[in-house]
Amino acid sequence: MIRFDHVYKSYENGTSALEDLSFTMEDGEFAFLVGPSGSGKSTVIKLLTGEISATDGTVIVNGYNMNEIRPSKLPKLRRTMGVIFQDFRLIDNKNVFDNIALAMWAVGAPHREIKERVNYVLGLVGLEDRQKDMPNELSGGEQQRVAIARALANNPKLIIADEPTGNIDPERSAELMTMLTKINELGTTMLVVTHEQNLVNQFAKRVIRIVNGRLAGDEKGWYIS
Amino acid sequence: MSRFKYYLKEGFSSIFTHSLMSFTTVCVMIACLILMGSFVLISVNLNRTMNYLESQNQMMAFVDETYTEEQARALRPELLKNDNVRDAEFVSRRDAMESFLGKFEKNSIFDDVDYSVFRDRFIIYLKDIRLMSETQQELAAVGGIARVNAHLEISRGFTAVRRVLKIVSVAIVALLFLVSLFIMSNTVKLTTFNRRNEIAIVKMIGADNGFISWPFMVEGVILGLTGAMLAYLLQWSLYTAICTRIMTTAYVSFLKLLSFGQIALPLLVSFGAVGIFVGVFGSQIAIRNYLRV
Numbered sequence: 001m002i003r004f005d006h007v008y009k010s011y012e013n014g015t016s017a018l019e020d021l022s023f024t025m026e027d028g029e030f031a032f033l034v035g036p037s038g039s040g041k042s043t044v045i046k047l048l049t050g051e052i053s054a055t056d057g058t059v060i061v062n063g064y065n066m067n068e069i070r071p072s073k074l075p076k077l078r079r080t081m082g083v084i085f086q087d088f089r090l091i092d093n094k095n096v097f098d099n100i101a102l103a104m105w106a107v108g109a110p111h112r113e114i115k116e117r118v119n120y121v122l123g124l125v126g127l128e129d130r131q132k133d134m135p136n137e138l139s140g141g142e143q144q145r146v147a148i149a150r151a152l153a154n155n156p157k158l159i160i161a162d163e164p165t166g167n168i169d170p171e172r173s174a175e176l177m178t179m180l181t182k183i184n185e186l187g188t189t190m191l192v193v194t195h196e197q198n199l200v201n202q203f204a205k206r207v208i209r210i211v212n213g214r215l216a217g218d219e220k221g222w223y224i225s
Numbered sequence: 226m227s228r229f230k231y232y233l234k235e236g237f238s239s240i241f242t243h244s245l246m247s248f249t250t251v252c253v254m255i256a257c258l259i260l261m262g263s264f265v266l267i268s269v270n271l272n273r274t275m276n277y278l279e280s281q282n283q284m285m286a287f288v289d290e291t292y293t294e295e296q297a298r299a300l301r302p303e304l305l306k307n308d309n310v311r312d313a314e315f316v317s318r319r320d321a322m323e324s325f326l327g328k329f330e331k332n333s334i335f336d337d338v339d340y341s342v343f344r345d346r347f348i349i350y351l352k353d354i355r356l357m358s359e360t361q362q363e364l365a366a367v368g369g370i371a372r373v374n375a376h377l378e379i380s381r382g383f384t385a386v387r388r389v390l391k392i393v394s395v396a397i398v399a400l401l402f403l404v405s406l407f408i409m410s411n412t413v414k415l416t417t418f419n420r421r422n423e424i425a426i427v428k429m430i431g432a433d434n435g436f437i438s439w440p441f442m443v444e445g446v447i448l449g450l451t452g453a454m455l456a457y458l459l460q461w462s463l464y465t466a467i468c469t470r471i472m473t474t475a476y477v478s479f480l481k482l483l484s485f486g487q488i489a490l491p492l493l494v495s496f497g498a499v500g501i502f503v504g505v506f507g508s509q510i511a512i513r514n515y516l517r518v
């Protein structure tokens with residue numbers, strides 16, 4: 001569950017990125033987070049992952065109050081979520097299997113579970129036969145699917161995607177987005193940041209819209225800027 | 226591949242991705258350890274030699290002339306009461322004269338020397354030569370002891386040499402230790418830089434500081450231990466060669482040297498410990514900036 005309650009965020013240089021932003025996402029929900037460039041979408045994500053903290057207001061993620069969380073508890077929080085980025089962030093010198101297994105080593109998953117789980121999540125994204133390939137042997141879309149598989153590896157409650165289709169050609173983007181909705185249907189809460197209007201409009205999902213760091217709309221259906 | 230294998234593989238592969246820096250680090254470790262080792266060994270051996278020379282060093286306590294030999298002998302327990310006296314050996318006037326005359330056997334001018342010109346005396350062996358001057362005064366105050374002769378300059382000299390030796394060894398060991406720590410942390414820092422993306426990624430996944438640190442500690446410890454083992458072998462041949470040289474050189478053969486067998490284990494353990502310590506702490510210094518948030 002995610003709750004933003006009258007959240008303000010100003011960066012050290014004085015830029016005010018969020019102003020009085022409030023919204024809630026229940027477990028199992030799917031939502032797009034949309035808005036023009038610089039409106040504060042990535043700021044929302046960094047508040048969720050604990051990279052930065054709010055200047056004012058309350059951020060609650062999967063039961064953790066992000067204003068009060070101790071640095072030593074951050075790894076615990078982060079194990080409850082999977083994050084997907086525009087630039088994939090795979091490790092270049094590790095093959096597909098190791099990239100995903102890494103996520104499981106990092107949280108101390110038992111050795112025997114890893115192979116099975118990696119096979120399973122690669123199956124979900126349709127790449128079970130590419131385990132031994134290196135990231136640079138994959139297309140952009142395939143790399144992003146590996147990143148999704150990695151985000152799923154530890155069976156998180158929440159997946160956050162920041163512009164997941166930003167580096168993928170338009171035909172593949174819809175396919176990838178469909179994949180995210182399918183994963184959501186398996187029970188994972190899904191927050192997807194994008195500014196691709198057409199893509200959002202293909203799915204009749206909840207759309208949270210922010211402009212200049214303020215909530216400008218929160219309803220099911222269309223993204224009309 | 227398990228977690229453990231991952232740490233090892235990452236640690237090892239880092240060493241070879243910047244092999245020149247790794248090589249330099251090992252060389253610096255070797256140089257520092259050999260210098261540290263040599264200073265400590267010199268200082269241990271000099272101490273031993275001084276201990277030996279000191280144990281040979283003695284004071285002479287002369288008994289009051291009015292005392293009979295029996296009375297003089299009876300002073301021994303009195304002298305032994307002093308905490309710093311290891312032993313007191315009685316020498317009668319007669320014995321003193323004989324040993325004196327023994328040195329001049331063929332010299333007739335001493336023929337009619339009477340033993341009454343000599344005094345009964347004790348040869349005093351000390352426990353701690355540094356307290357020589359205090360002990361001299363204390364013994365002189367014992368009833369029946371007329372005078373105590375001592376070579377205070379030796380005691381003072383040894384004490385000064387000891388102090389200098391200690392300060393110099395500690396300073397040099399500390400300095401070299403810092404140098405190795407510095408080099409080690411710089412090399413591992415290079416690895417953290419090469420792997421900064423990976424660090425950011427595993428952090429986002431929820432890796433704790435332990436998971437992030439391990440590969441770097443593995444790297445540091447491998448470099449540290451490699452340096453330590455090579456340094457040990459070099460120190461071994463160096464020490465053995467120098468000892469052989471010293472023992473066959475007449476005018477320094479009074480030096481009381483430890484054989485390599487006597488120092489092999491302590492030296493191995495110390496080198497290993499320094500290698501591991503520098504590896505662990507050097508890598509911790511290198512990654513500490515990455516462990517925040």
Ligand SMILES: Nc1ncnc2c1ncn2[C@@H]1O[C@H](COP(=O)(O)OP(=O)(O)OP(=O)(O)O)[C@@H](O)[C@H]1O
Nearest residue numbers: 011012013015017036037038039040041042043044
């Ligand atoms: N580290 C930072 N320091 C200072 N200002 C920042 C920082 N990060 C973001 N900002 C500013 O905060 C505002 C919101 O930025 P944010 O990255 O959240 O926008 P965004 O909605 O993700 O934009 P985009 O669609 O271009 O990714 C912008 O004005 C940006 O310049």
Ligand SMILES: [Mg+2]
Nearest residue numbers: 041042043162
């Ligand atoms: Mg952004």
